[in-house]
Amino acid sequence: MRDETRTRGWFLRDPRCRKWIVQCAACGLFGRKPEAPASVPKYRFEEMFPILKLDELGVCQHCREPSSASADE
Numbered sequence: 001m002r003d004e005t006r007t008r009g010w011f012l013r014d015p016r017c018r019k020w021i022v023q024c025a026a027c028g029l030f031g032r033k034p035e036a037p038a039s040v041p042k043y044r045f046e047e048m049f050p051i052l053k054l055d056e057l058g059v060c061q062h063c064r065e066p067s068s069a070s071a072d073e
């Protein structure tokens with residue numbers, strides 16, 4: 001029997017994990033901050049939340065298209 005309680009919500013409810021979890025404002029992808037310590041006391045935390053680097057707008061690299069058509073500056 002697999003323990004299915006270790007869902008994303010299970011991590012998000014724990015403040016020790018929550019403070020390292022980030023979410024892309026565009027696509028909603030979850031990940032962990034690059035500076036998150038390897039010692040987060042949560043089973044499979046690093047597996048569930050790969051390192052996700054967000055820019056100053058909170059957008060991940062996949063969503064930050066260099067050739068974005070919205071030249072709205």
Ligand SMILES: [Zn+2]
Binds near residue numbers: 025059061062
């Ligand atoms: Zn994204």
